[in-house]
Amino acid sequence: MIVKVLKGRGMLFFSFLVMTICLSCVLSTIRRYNANERNSRNFYSELARNFNFMNMTDEGYWNRFFSETTDSGFVIYNIVPDSDYDIRGVAYKGDVKTIPIAEGSFFEEGLSEESRHTAVVGKEIVQALEDKNGEKYFTYDDQEYKVIGVAGMKKPSRLDKMVFLDFKSTLDITGIESEYVLDGKNAETISETANSIEYYAPEETVVHMALDDVKTGVAWLFEKERLTRTLYGVIFVSFFISTIMVVFLWIEKRRKRIGICRLLGTENRGIVSEILRDYLKITTLGYLAGIVCTLPLVYGLKLWDIQVSDMGVVYMLTVIFGLLALVVPLIKNMHVQVFEIMR
Amino acid sequence: MIVMNILEIKDIKKTFGKKDAAVHALRGVTAEIQENTMTAIMGKSGSGKSTLLNILGGLMAADEGSFTYAGKPVDTSSNRKLRKYRRDQVGFVVQYFALIDDLNVFENVALSLRYQGISRREIKKRVKETLKLLGIESKIKAYPNELSGGQQQRVAIARAIVKKPKLILADEPTGALDVKTSAEVMDIFRQLADTGNTIVIVTHDPKVAEACDDVIVMEDGKVVEQVS
Ligand SMILES: Nc1ncnc2c1ncn2[C@@H]1O[C@H](COP(=O)(O)OP(=O)(O)O)[C@@H](O)[C@H]1O
Ligand SMILES: [Mg+2]
Numbered sequence: 423m424i425v426k427v428l429k430g431r432g433m434l435f436f437s438f439l440v441m442t443i444c445l446s447c448v449l450s451t452i453r454r455y456n457a458n459e460r461n462s463r464n465f466y467s468e469l470a471r472n473f474n475f476m477n478m479t480d481e482g483y484w485n486r487f488f489s490e491t492t493d494s495g496f497v498i499y500n501i502v503p504d505s506d507y508d509i510r511g512v513a514y515k516g517d518v519k520t521i522p523i524a525e526g527s528f529f530e531e532g533l534s535e536e537s538r539h540t541a542v543v544g545k546e547i548v549q550a551l552e553d554k555n556g557e558k559y560f561t562y563d564d565q566e567y568k569v570i571g572v573a574g575m576k577k578p579s580r581l582d583k584m585v586f587l588d589f590k591s592t593l594d595i596t597g598i599e600s601e602y603v604l605d606g607k608n609a610e611t612i613s614e615t616a617n618s619i620e621y622y623a624p625e626e627t628v629v630h631m632a633l634d635d636v637k638t639g640v641a642w643l644f645e646k647e648r649l650t651r652t653l654y655g656v657i658f659v660s661f662f663i664s665t666i667m668v669v670f671l672w673i674e675k676r677r678k679r680i681g682i683c684r685l686l687g688t689e690n691r692g693i694v695s696e697i698l699r700d701y702l703k704i705t706t707l708g709y710l711a712g713i714v715c716t717l718p719l720v721y722g723l724k725l726w727d728i729q730v731s732d733m734g735v736v737y738m739l740t741v742i743f744g745l746l747a748l749v750v751p752l753i754k755n756m757h758v759q760v761f762e763i764m765r
Numbered sequence: 766m767i768v769m770n771i772l773e774i775k776d777i778k779k780t781f782g783k784k785d786a787a788v789h790a791l792r793g794v795t796a797e798i799q800e801n802t803m804t805a806i807m808g809k810s811g812s813g814k815s816t817l818l819n820i821l822g823g824l825m826a827a828d829e830g831s832f833t834y835a836g837k838p839v840d841t842s843s844n845r846k847l848r849k850y851r852r853d854q855v856g857f858v859v860q861y862f863a864l865i866d867d868l869n870v871f872e873n874v875a876l877s878l879r880y881q882g883i884s885r886r887e888i889k890k891r892v893k894e895t896l897k898l899l900g901i902e903s904k905i906k907a908y909p910n911e912l913s914g915g916q917q918q919r920v921a922i923a924r925a926i927v928k929k930p931k932l933i934l935a936d937e938p939t940g941a942l943d944v945k946t947s948a949e950v951m952d953i954f955r956q957l958a959d960t961g962n963t964i965v966i967v968t969h970d971p972k973v974a975e976a977c978d979d980v981i982v983m984e985d986g987k988v989v990e991q992v993s
Pocket of ligand 2 (some may be wrong): 814815816936
């Protein structure tokens with residue numbers, strides 16, 4: 423009985439159930455891994471570079487830089503030295519993953535002419551602030567900063583204790599000769615922006631920028647981020663392959679049935695629509711069963727969390743991808759000669 | 766009484782493969798098959814019996830020649846037309862039954878009636894009637910591997926006749942059955958012939974041929990003898 427179930431529809435059902443569980447756990451783990459990594463690096467990427475100026479004579483340097491540069495996809499932090507708070511000024515250009523926002527908004531792109539005195543603070547910080555006419559203000563050095571957003575993720579993280587101010591306001595505190603961090607979308611945008619920072623600086627100014635340590639050979643290969651990314655790639659490719667195999671096997675199992683339907687004179691449309699319907703029914707059930715099994719697993723084992731969008735991604739990667747993988751073996755088997763199957 | 770030929774076959778030729786590898790399966794077959802009779806096609810293996818049956822059933826088209834069904838030429842020019850002829854006029858029965866293992870008896874037989882705009886209720890009614898006629902209505906929920914060879918062949922016959930075709934084409938239908946069940950299957954065919962069906966059976970078995978009204982003997986892609 424079990425063998426019979428496993429052979430036909432059961433094989434398809436259980437394969438998709440198992441794939442759904444595995445993929446959901448992988449996605450959840452990736453989410454947790456990425457979050458942990460960023461947390462451990464103070465929410466800088468692995469490629470972020472520290473820099474400072476010596477003998478900077480142009481107080482309006484940053485406004486000039488932001489209005490003139492054509493670079494995009496970078497973010498610059500101005501570190502405000504303080505023992506009580508982790509305070510940074512933030513300015514960015516282009517599509518660059520900034521800080522996870524739990525509530526409200528983030529600073530606007532570019533650099534304002536005037537200090538805005540606005541802040542985005544962590545969840546923990548915001549709780550300690552008092553309400554003033556429905557608005558919250560973060561006070562630092564007798565200056566009030568209006569809170570426009572709250573940073574944070576579902577799980578507690580370092581972010582909860584961080585304070586971000588608009589870049590211009592922090593220059594009032596630190597002056598132009600401060601400690602900065604340059605971060606960006608990828609290694610390329612970062613190194614381009616690093617060059618621009620140097621380019622726009624006055625002649626007498628020295629820019630001290632941490633070296634862009636270009637890794638080569640084995641070191642390049644085993645760079646942590648690249649390695650994990652490759653690993654994820656391998657995992658996803660193996661899922662694709664198994665989906666293709668399972669779908670292929672299932673169609674092969676229906677070969678005889680296709681032949682018999684043709685023997686009986688069933689129209690091709692009828693045969694194909696029946697196959698697609700059966701496929702969607704069985705795999706979607708497998709997927710749903712997989713999700714039901716995953717939820718206690720993910721929350722029980724505290725594998726971070728799983729979001730609705732993840733479930734959509736898993737559905738796309740399993741059922742929808744399988745539907746595409748179905749096309750080729752289906753066409754192949756629709757052309758099978760009836761008497762071939764009867765032998 | 767006027768005897769009507771349900772099939773009139775004229776000089777049918779069929780070749781498989783090309784050039785050096787060409788196999789001339791049929792080299793010009795001419796024959797007539799009467800309505801409401803049982804006709805056996807006999808001959809050595811490779812003499813073209815199955816090929817002829819497949820052409821008569823609309824599974825493939827002949828290279829040359831033609832045949833008429835119930836007085837009208839069968840148009841074999843497109844797969845669509847062949848399929849329609851096959852669906853509406855022909856019931857096939859094959860040696861190894863060709864049942865689907867993961868469908869039960871009811872579903873296997875009902876397969877014949879699907880995608881033709883027939884209501885579920887009507888399908889249910891007709892399948893039950895047919896199973897009753899063949900004496901296997903008690904097996905309606907059984908799966909093929911729970912049935913004996915004879916029972917499986919009855920299911921296959923039920924599937925062939927449930928859509929009420931006039932013509933039943935059987936390729937070695939008793940080839941996988943013992944003597945006793947073979948005889949039972951032949952009794953069923955006789956019953957069907959007596960109630961308005963025409964049956965053509967490809968067979969090796971002289972006993973089966975004996976039970977038929979006509980015998981066509983083939984050799985090397987040609988009819989060498991037709992006895993009534
Ligand atoms: N689909 C096919 N492709 C190539 N050769 C075929 C095919 N079907 C039958 N033949 C050849 O045609 C000849 C007649 O076959 P067939 O009609 O099956 O004979 P029989 O049923 O009398 O044993 C044989 O030589 C066989 O090998
Ligand atoms: Mg044969």
